[in-house]
Amino acid sequence: MANRIKTDLGEVIISEELIATLAGVAAIECYGLVGMAARAKIKDGIAELLGRDNLSRGVEVNQDEEHLIIDLYIIVSYGTKITEVATNVQEKVKYTLERLTGLNVSQVNVHVQGVRVADK
Secondary structure, three states, X not given: OOEEEEXXXXXXXXXXXXXXXXHHHHHHOOOOEEEEXXXXXXXXXXXXXXXXXXXXXHXXXXXXXXXXXXXXXXXXXXXXXXXXXXXXXXXXXXXXXXXXXXXXXXXXXXEEEEEEOOOO
8 A cells, every 4th residue: 555645746655664664763753762673573471672673563554534644563672762763753753754854744653662772
């Protein structure tokens, strides 16, 4: 399912993969976020931390009429306030997607899959 925007000059088609990548890049910039987790793939209670090249795998994009619904699967840093990190991620992703694509984002759902202790 691609998102289509009609203009006077023609049509702009934005793929779900691009939207997922933009959401992942925006999220990873937030303080307290260690990385993205694989969507709903928890093995033995441990979430798989994705590398920078797989950020879109931790994002699920759905469309409800003319609004986007984004689900993010994240891993937070130990010692940070999880609700603050999640709120910052929601605001940053919504702002970034609406600014860069012009599409309306109605929901940004954050699923915290794990907590990572910093290596010293």
